Amino acid sequence: MAQEPPDLFAHLDGRVPAEQVRRRLDREGPGGEPVVDWRHRRLHPENWGVTRSMLTAVLRATGLYERGRRNARRFRLRRRRLVLPGLAPALDGYRLLQLSDLHLDVDHTFARELARRIAGVTSDSCVITGDFRFSTDGPIEPMLRAIDVLRPALPQSVYAVLGNHDSITMIPPLEARGIRVLFNESALIHHQDGVLALAGVDDPHYFDCADPRRAAAGLPADVPRLLLAHSPECYVEAEEAGFDAMLCGHTHGGQIRLPGDVAVLTNARCPRRYCHGAWRYRRLYGYTSAGTGSSVLDVRFNCPPEVLLHVLRPASPQGVGLSSADSGSIVR
Numbered sequence: 001m002a003q004e005p006p007d008l009f010a011h012l013d014g015r016v017p018a019e020q021v022r023r024r025l026d027r028e029g030p031g032g033e034p035v036v037d038w039r040h041r042r043l044h045p046e047n048w049g050v051t052r053s054m055l056t057a058v059l060r061a062t063g064l065y066e067r068g069r070r071n072a073r074r075f076r077l078r079r080r081r082l083v084l085p086g087l088a089p090a091l092d093g094y095r096l097l098q099l100s101d102l103h104l105d106v107d108h109t110f111a112r113e114l115a116r117r118i119a120g121v122t123s124d125s126c127v128i129t130g131d132f133r134f135s136t137d138g139p140i141e142p143m144l145r146a147i148d149v150l151r152p153a154l155p156q157s158v159y160a161v162l163g164n165h166d167s168i169t170m171i172p173p174l175e176a177r178g179i180r181v182l183f184n185e186s187a188l189i190h191h192q193d194g195v196l197a198l199a200g201v202d203d204p205h206y207f208d209c210a211d212p213r214r215a216a217a218g219l220p221a222d223v224p225r226l227l228l229a230h231s232p233e234c235y236v237e238a239e240e241a242g243f244d245a246m247l248c249g250h251t252h253g254g255q256i257r258l259p260g261d262v263a264v265l266t267n268a269r270c271p272r273r274y275c276h277g278a279w280r281y282r283r284l285y286g287y288t289s290a291g292t293g294s295s296v297l298d299v300r301f302n303c304p305p306e307v308l309l310h311v312l313r314p315a316s317p318q319g320v321g322l323s324s325a326d327s328g329s330i331v332r
């Protein structure tokens, strides 16, 4: 079990039950690292040091490593329409910046380069769909130093959820930096006289602590409901909990895609149609980001790192959801 900072329970008191905090801590490894048991860890080759060593050796031997690393810094800004039923006119055109899978402490340059690239992107609020840390274990301070570099480039209003690389002990320091972590909780975004319900769940991947129904508890019935989740793996529960749309990440779109646009790995226990880009499950529309950062290796091929700008629009008689129309541009 992770060694919780003394104020963790006090910090979350009145927001989530102590049992929920205890459950997450029980699933983190000793010393604070979010490492689950060996049986579970064994199923995830991205955690094997040998995987990283082998891939690095192959890419260096083929001369592809440096190209892949440059690709991992060529952030693509993608603007999309996010159409929601019952959206108030005041929220028509509201701009939601989504960053995902930042893995901020990959090196000492990533946060600075990302901050520089999004500095000119105007948004009303930002959502970060998990995986702040590069490793799945170790101290959180390098990530916090990197977030201090990135934070001035973000809008004042920032919401986030934890990913499978993240420890619950990150919540107090992130919130001290103005990043509200939704830990199976919700918040209401008020914009002029419009209201949007924004909820977030704990990591559905390793820790299996996502609870969309709890996150939706108490939300008003007459406002659109948007869910943040690290991974699309909880899409069934999200639909059953009555969410209109869901933004997530985790899969990195594969991070390395073969010619023919085929992801080598998606690392998610759900069908591939939910693992990259826009999708729909019954009444729930979703978007799975290709991720802004990289994990295991700091390289990308045929899968640019993504900065998303979702522009909210009210539903038309033709339907609701995430429009298939979008525009992408490389931010240089």
Ligand SMILES: [Fe+2]
Binding pocket: 101, 131, 163, 164, 165, 205, 230, 250, 251
């Ligand atoms: Fe992840």
